[in-house]
Amino acid sequence: MSGNLFEIVIEYLNTVFLLFSVVLFTLLSIMGYLSTRNSIHYRNKNKVGDISKVMASPLAPSITIIAPAYNEGLTIIENIRSLLSLQYVNYEVMVINDGSIDDTMEKMISAYNLVKVTQEIDPNWKSKPIRGVYRSRQASFSKLIVIDKENGGKSDAINTGIYLSDSKFVGCIDVDCLLKPDALLHVVKSFYQRSKKRVIAVGGVIRIANSCGISGGMLEEIRLPKNWLAKFQLLEYSRSFLLGRMAWSRLDSLLIISGAFGFFDREIALAVGGYDTNTVGEDMEIIFRMRRYMHELKEPYTIEYIPDPLCWTEVPEDLNILVNQRDRWARGNLETLFKHKDMFFNSKFGRLGLISYPYWFFYEWLAPLMEFFGFFTIIVFAFTGMLNWEFFLAITMTIYMFSVMFSFYAILWDVYTYNEYKKTKDILTLMFCALIEPITFHPIIVWSAVRGNYKKLFRVKSGWGSQVRKGFAKAT
Amino acid sequence: MIKSPKIHTDLLWDLTVLFLGLAALYFVSIFFFRNRASRLFRRRGTKRTELAPIISNFLFHSSEDPKEAQKEYVELKIGIREYLADNYFRKILADILFDLQRDVAGGTRQRLFRLFVELGLHHDSYKKLKSWRWNIVAQGILELAQMEVSHAFQSVAKFINDKRGIVRKQAELAIVHLKVDGINYLLDNTKYGISEWQQLKLIEALESITDYNPPRFKTWLISENKDVVLFSLRLIKHYNQNDAADSIIALVKHKDNDIKIAAIHCIRDFHFTKAMDALKLVFAQCSPIVKASLLDTMGEIGSEADLEFLKHVARTEPNFSIANRANRAINTIQPDAILPTKDILEDADFVMETITESPAIPSDGEGLPVENVEVPETGEVIPAVAEKVETIEIEEIQIYDLVEVHTQPKEPEEEEELSPVSEEKSHQLEILELEADLERSLNFSLGLVPVDAAEIDETPENTDYAEMSQESREQLLDEMTENGGASETPLLEFMMEHEEDPELRFKAFNRLRNTAPKSQGPEIAEVEAVEEVAEIALDTDDIGTLSPEHSVFYSLFEHASDLDSKKILIKETIAIGDEKEIAFLNHLAQNEGDSIKDEALKALKAIKERRTNDKNVPSTITSEELLEDVDSIVDEILEGSGPDRLDNHKRDADDGTDPTDDRIPLELCFIYDELGILYNGQREKEDLGLNFELSQEYMYNLKEQG
Structure with missing residues (x-):
């Protein structure tokens, strides 16, 4: 038996x-x-037309790039310089110093000649206290805003940025990411190209910058990573971004926008309360909530995905760090799926x-x-x-x-x-x-x-x- | 019961082979595509190189060209007709022309467009319009638009309501390119939405039309198509057409937020004050983003009559950001109507500091007497700010009065104007004036107030000075230079104004300039004091008295954005720095990181070496020597040895054998500069290696004039 x-x-x-x-x-x-x-559709569509001419258009919308920084003293100056050199007129770079315990803030103040400015802050705003808002005295860095706040994690930092921004769109990126100079033009195009649907978010491919040649905050030479873990990740990213997400985008069912390069309609992002600070899978969770919100509003909407290689970042080359990262992704995945289980x-x-x-x-x-x-x-x-x-x-x-x-x-x-x-x-x-x-x-x-x-x-x-x-x- | 289906192992192996085959196919495809792409690229490159001179000949041909050129042109024209039968050749040729039209302008651009049509390449574009593939059709439309084939307007216009989005968008752009009133046709006939990106592109297309006279876009504000209305509003704003106030105000009530915002922006930009009622009416039903725009606009165009509404919004609006904007709008209409309240302590929390003696009195006792200062008893608590203000008021008024009395004697009319005002109001007025000039007044009180000449005239010293002989006056001035302090300022000012001897007057001026900072604003004083100390240090060779701030590089270094910039600055000190930089470099060597420290030490060494060498070189040059030097240079140049001499200077500098050799008097520098002679190797390097020589004719003329 x-x-x-x-x-x-x-x-x-x-x-x-x-x-x-x-x-x-x-x-x-x-x-x-x-x-x-x-x-193929994307390629044919973008073969016609030159996007660079609209970078200074009077209709070009405002964008705030929000870059949370925690103990990034080693690379922060170079990274900000890269962000400040994008080909777009109506944008600002908001670096959120999330209570760094190294010299990140001091370096920024010194390198960019920052001075504290007054800014009205909603006393009921739910994020860790803001210590100060800084702007540069130098006109050449007028696009830079630095927010110094107490440590509250990446989500909390980005939420602060979304709240303090005045722009129509906000971009949440990792501060160590390198953006191609025309990245924002692609983003604006993606937000603005639909007339029947509202584009609530735009995501893009993340390419691997390990071993690439960088000069003055710009990607000068693309090289294959020397480290084998990074090589494997490159292959994995190619599969995931060029095949996986591209397909989901075709079905208009994209459920994740990478935290390293994600842009949002600020109005919707604020309406859903920004990132969830209680999950480690915040980049996926916010998309679930934004989609749910738009479904409930019954307003036609979509999430766009840009396959062009616009964002380049470092991936872990150390096994322990890699395992921790993937461990976190798995936890985030589970938390988000559990939170939105009614969608199943x-x-x-x-x-x-x-x-x-x-x-x-x-x-x-x-x-x-x-x-x-x-x-x-x-x-x-x-x-x-x-x-x-x-x-x-x-x-x-x-x-x-x-x-x-x-x-x-x-x-x-x-x-x-x-x-x-x-x-x-x-x-x-x-x-x-x-x-x-x-x-x-x-x-x-x-x-x-x-x-x-x-x-x-x-x-x-x-x-x-x-x-x-x-x-x-x-x-x- | 569910049973798992039986899978034959053979099937699995078959699948394995299939996947292996596909993998092999992809492997081959990868290299096939790579090779094909590079092969095509090379082939196109070769063809382009081949065709470039032919196209250039076509473009720049003129009927006035010599016979040979005419003949060559005709031969080319015949030859190219044969080539045009080849599709690939036509494609390459068209590609070259498309690329070229981006880089040329004016007449050449027009000739390029004519050439495109003359060669019949536009027929290929027309053919593309008939394709079933949307990307080919879009490409055809783009080509016709880019090459300005104006008679293609009708063929293209029929696509503006095409169901294929890309084709439609391309057609919309093309008709704006092809005809000046293409935008009218588009706005009249389009049935589909116009995306914001498309609107951006259309505005860009309109901007590219030379001498464009836009139509009155208010015509389309009544369109059924909401995107046409939105676009028209944006065009109205872009082209400043402020003749549609009523329609624009009506659109504030539109249900679409984008249209609302665009209308609000027009109202703000055109200052339609009569829109205020409409703005207030719609406010409550708007989304936060629209509300923000509304409030900003109300702030811009509103009047005091609208304050009540704004105050109501500020009180009742639950959204902090919106309430904040309402407050901002109130303050824009009526500045300082709302004052900061956050972290402002209660009046009772303040304790008035007891004043025992005026800090304004200079230590030498020659400062201004401060009278009527209310000195509260020690430990007395000042209960309210009002009283505190009153106390300060008196003190400040004293300063103010003194300033007024000593710099500008009060005219009787002013007193008459002030006298009817009650004492309290009078104090308030004075406070307002004081607030504006507080900083200046305090500086006056702390330092030396510029003294009225009339008052100086009355002092015994001035009276004595007027009666002195020139010799005594000279002696007095010398004594003042050696021993004088700030107290001499009135006398120096008197001398500057009344001294007849220009040399003495100049000396007095210089002396006064050195003491003046003490009686001016702190920033000027600080800067000039730094210069003064630096000069003294140079004169006396006492570098120890200099601080890092004396170096001009100090502030540049403080504001340098990165390590590289800082290093470059330090290197510059080697090239142009002097004694003033020594303290600065010492400071860097002691306080900065290793890389900066190393650079600073190098620079320090170089400056010190140069200083030592400088001491061995005569610091001045007589005018005779100077003229002699110029003459000798001119002669050498005329004899053909000029450049050699210049080269010798350069070589010396490069060799580094005697760095002082290439240092010449400043006067000679100016003469060199006037003559346009590059004399210094270092300078030459900095000027990107530019080198030249003067024409002999010029030098003859110069000598003739000399």
Whole structure:
């Protein structure tokens, strides 16, 4: 009897795993197709017209770039300089010193000749106290505003920026990100190009700047990272941004805008109360809330996604930092999905409830857990002699080849659209990464996600972790 | 019971092979696309290089060209016709012309457009309009618009209501480009929305039309299409057409927020004060963003009659930002109507500081007497600000009075005007004046007040001075220079005004200038004092008395934005710095980080070395020597050795064998400068290596004149 029950359980498990895998393969294939169509559409659409001429248009909307800084003394001056040199007229850079304990604030005051100015602040505003608002005495830095406040975390800092800004749009970026000079023009175009729908947020691709040549806060030379962890992440980002998000954007079901490069309609961002300060997945959570808000308003809206490589950032090169980062992402994912659980297969939210949410639930949150437990199942089966080795080998090879094929497709699309890495050696290196990633890098990511979920489910106290900035290499 | 479907292992292997095949295909595709892209790029580059001179010949050909050129032109024209049969060639040629039209202007641009049509390339663009692919159609429209094929207007105009967004947008832009009144056609006929980005582009297109005379855009304020209304409002604002007040005011009541805001901006910019009632009416129903715009506009165009409404908003509005804007608007209409309240302590919290003696009295006892100062008993608590103000009032009035008395004698009319005013009002008026001049008055009281000449005349010293002989006057001035202090100012001023001997007057002026800072505003005083000390230090060679602030580089260094700028500044001190920089560099060497410290030490060493060398070089040059030097240079140049001499200067400087060799008197510098001679190697480097020589004719003329 017990043997019979065990077989039934195994049968069910097999069916679930099989369905799960088939649906995943199907979805990834559909995503590949959709992203291809969207990329071609985007390319054709942007082939005509020159966006640079409108940078000083009288109708050009105001934008505030909000860059929270916590202990960024090493690179803050260079980073701000980069942000101040964008090709756009009507914008300001608001750096929020989030209670840094290093010399970030002193360096900014000294380098940009800052002076404290008076600013009315709502006494009921829910963020950590603001110590001062600073502006530069020098006309050349008139676009710069520095807010000095007590430490409250990234979300709290950005909320302060959103509140203090007067602009129509606010951009939330990581202060160490390098933006291409025409980044804001692309952003404005994305916000303004629709006449039937209101664009409530704009996100973009994050490219990896490790080992790239930077000079005067500008990206001078694009190079493949030297560090292998960074190389794997580059491949992963290409897959995620060029195929994944592009496809979701085509379906108008994008559920996440990267915290490193996200722009919002300030009115909507304020209406939903800004970022949630109680989650580590704040960049995803705000999109859920903004979408929910617009659904409830019954106003036509959309979220735009820019595939152009406009934002470049450093990724972790240290294993511990990487694991902490992915652990945090997993916790953020779980927190957000749990908070908005009423959307799950809820037709009231349209595609959001019927496609995006379930996908995120099954394939972003559950998949790593299933992989992890599947791995142990295989070990158990192997020890109990239940494993059909021939079948196991065949299915493993199928999954492996699918993974490699999908990565190759991402590389192909990267080459076809933007062709950033000119050297043949770089392309071959990326292909090599695609070949070994499933057995080297991917298990680390799975482990990090499992750890994050464990911490969240068993309430192990954990915060943001840390990211050690190396600073960008000088162009040669 | 659910049973898992049986998967044949063969199927899995088949799938594996399929994915492997796809991966291999992508692998090949990656390199195929890369190679194709670079091959096309190279091929186009070659073709472009080949075609560039031909196009240039076409563009710059003129009927007045010589026969040879005419012949070549005709041959080219015949030759190119044959080439045009090749589609690829036509495509490249069109691409070159598209690129070129961005870089040329005026007549050449017009010739380029004619050439495009003459070569029949516009037919390709027309063909593109018939394509079923939207991107090809959009490309065709763009080409026709960019090459200003004006007769394509009708063909393009039919696309302005195309259901394909990109085609429609391209057509909208094209008709504005192709015809001056294209915008009228667009606003009249468009049925679709005009996105904000499209509006930006359309305004840009209108701006590019030379001598554009815009239509009256108020015509379209009654359009059914809300985007047309919005765009018209923006155009009205952009072109300052303020003749549609009623329509614009009516649009404040529009349900669309963007239209509301655009109308409000027009009202603000055109100062339509009669819109105030409409603005107040709609206020309550508006979103926070519109409310903010409304309040800003009310502040700009409102009057005191609108204060009640604004105060009501400020009191009742729950949104802090909006309430704040209401307060700002009130203060714009009536400055200082609302004063700061946050963190302002109660009057009772203040304790009046007891005044025992006036800080305004200078230590030398020659300052101004302060009378009638109310000195409260020690420990007495001043209960309210009003009383405190009263007390200060008296003190300040004393200062003010003294200033008035000594600088500008009060005219009787002023007294008559003030006399009918009650004592309290009189005090208030004086306080207002005092507030405006408080800082200046205090400076006067703390330092030396410029004294009225009439008063000086009465002093025994001045009377004596007038009677002195010139020799005694000279002696007195010398004594004052050696021993004098600030107390001599009145006498020096007297001397400056009344001394007949110009040399003595100049000496007095110089002396006064050195003491003047003490009687002026603190900033001027500080700066001039710094200069004075610096001069003394240079004269006496006492660098120890200089502080880092004496260096002109100090403030530049303080405001330098980064490390590189700071290093550059330090390097500059080597080139142009002198003794004044030594204290500054010492300060840097002691207090800054390693990299700055190293640079500072290098600069310090260089300046010190140069100083030592300078002491061995005669510091002045007589005019005879100067003229001799100029003559010799002119002669050398005329003889052809001039540049050598200049080169020698440069070489010496470069060699670094004797850095003082390339230092010449300032007077000679000016002469060199007038003659346009570059004499110094260092300077030459700074001027980006420019080098030249004077024409011999010029030098002859110069010598003739000399």
